[in-house]
């Protein structure tokens with residue numbers, strides 16, 4: 354074993370309140386629309402990166418299984434570029450990446466978001482680089498657009514950007530997690546891998562849905578309103594806009610050919626349970642990504658009643674409770 358430069362990092366998953374769907378440039382992985390998310394304390398990825406002179410290629414181990422390293426290689430190539438300029442030996446070496454999630458991988462719980470954010474912090478750490486958070490966010494974006502936001506804690510905003518080199522497509526923190534404590538319940542309705550990954554799904558939506566132009570046109574308005582709701586700590590406004598933006602995304606997905614139907618029966622039942630909670634006076638709002646899980650935002654004092662209501666929904670296997678989480682950081 355040729356022990357090389359190594360570092361480990363933890364990054365938390367995030368869920369978008371105003372969602373990213375659609376790419377401006379597929380090679381640079383720049384988004385067609387900005388997005389706003391909250392980082393989740395309870396769901397995270399731990400990743401170790403070790404650069405070694407004896408390797409002939411990069412290796413990825415995901416939850417103990419050897420996995421396809423194509424996307425990881427894309428990010429590592431960029432890190433190697435920085436390392437080579439800084440004269441670090443990692444610039445000319447391949448790496449072993451081992452990553453573990455504390456939640457089901459690939460089931461719409463944003464494992465790519467936490468995964469690529471952890472990868473970037475661990476890889477740049479192993480390569481002896483101290484890059485500003487904005488650079489880390491850009492590197493993470495090359496792995497997965499949503500990962501750019503998981504570099505930050507609390508509330509984060511990803512900018513779509515306009516530059517042809519992608520240099521203004523990065524996320525930044527809008528508000529720290531302690532400024533406005535919120536709770537998020539994650540109702541897990543399926544543990545398996547999702548059918549169509551987001552990368553493919555969003556390309557299909559752009560190519561086939563007649564709603565895609567409207568999705569693009571209405572994004573800036575949603576972002577401005579969400580920024581205002583967060584700044585004013587107006588939970589009703591934040592929640593209503595979160596649900597509206599989520600359902601607008603799913604209308605876009607449903608109008609894609611072939612249709613992207615990410616919901617199962619329990620997903621729909623959980624949405625109704627949230628609306629019933631609201632009729633009963635509990636402010637709670639759902640959001641759903643490219644998978645069947647339902648994430649519910651509520652105030653910390655209502656977390657237990659929301660957890661119980663979701664756990665009682667037929668088909669909900671488990672409810673994970675979370676507060677808002679921190680940005681990505683080095684372990685050790």
Ligand code: DP6
Nearest residue numbers: 369372373497498499551552642643
């Ligand atoms: C529905 O970040 O997974 O979760 O950039 O192609 O890797 P790629 O896509 P990804 O898409 C996330 C889509 C979403 C909404 C969001 O997180 O904003």
